[in-house]
Amino acid sequence: RAAGMPAIKTIEDFDFDHQPAARSPIHALASGAYLSEHRNVVLLGPPGTGKTHLATALGVAAARQGQRVLFATATDWVARLSEAHTRGRLPTELTRLRRYGLIIVDEVGYLPFEQDAANLFFQLVSSRYEHASLILTSNLPFSSWAGVFGDQVVAAAMIDRIVHHADVIALKGTSYRLRDRGIDTLPS
Ligand code: ADP
Ligand code: MG
Known part of the structure; x- marks a missing residue:
């Protein structure tokens, strides 16, 4: 049920x-109550701090509770929506995706979106708003999302819909990937 992870x-x-600050919010989310309330989760933080791990883990927990879950990177979501749009089937695809109780969008911000991509992504966010949950991960704070979506107005409208009903969890510190190798990263 948890496709694409x-x-x-x-x-x-x-x-x-x-990540001590994440312990209590993640355990609360694991119960799945946010899914029936159509709330979102945003995981922010530098590379290697566990965003993809926790997004996947919440997806696994949701699937175990019987939810339909889809996981893909932001780039993959845009490619998928773009293909549907080209075939004149974007509304059908968005309606179909609303049957998934949880959609995970990993790595918002690693690659900036073209204008068309930003508009498609906005439609995904809008179509799920107050209907079904999203989990998003990003290495960038919201204040930098205008650069990702290429447009202050689109970014503001998107952030508004995402965080209106959302838990935002900020992961901190150095990369867990590098930790066991005695390599430290610069403080962020
Ligand atoms: P991010 O998506 O934030 O770049 P990941 O979730 O991919 O980071 O984490 C990088 C690797 O380190 C993964 O293999 C992940 O399972 C592991 N990892 C990160 N943080 C933790 C943690 N607190 N406990 C256990 N494993 C972790
Ligand atoms: Mg990641």
């Missing part, structure tokens, strides 16, 4: 001692 990660194998 890069690797199966769970909340049980996340080391919350490395």
Whole structure:
């Protein structure tokens, strides 16, 4: 049921001692109540702080609760919406996607969107607003999203809809990937 995930990660194998502030919000979210309230989750933080791990883990928890879950990167979502748009089937595709209780959009911000891509992504966010949940991850703070979506107005309208009913969790510190190798990253 949890299609598209890069690797199966769970909340049980996340080391919350490395992200103590995330412990209580993630455990609360694991109950799945946000899904029936059509709330969103936004995971922000530098590379390697566990955004994809926690997004996947919440997806696994939701799937175990019987939810239909789809996971893809922001770039992949845009490609998928773009293809539907080209075939004149964007409204049909957005309606179909609303049957998924949870859609995960990983890596918002790694690549900037073209204008068309930004508009398609905005339509995905709008179509789910107050109907079905999104989990988004980003390495960029909201204040930098205008640069991702190429347009202050589109970014503001999108952030408004995403965070109106959302838990925003900021992950901090150094990369967990580098931690075991004695390599430290610059403070962010
Ligand atoms: P991000 O998406 O923020 O760049 P990832 O979620 O991909 O980071 O994490 C990088 C790797 O480190 C993954 O293999 C992930 O499972 C692991 N990892 C990150 N943070 C933790 C943590 N607190 N406990 C256990 N594993 C972690
Ligand atoms: Mg990631």
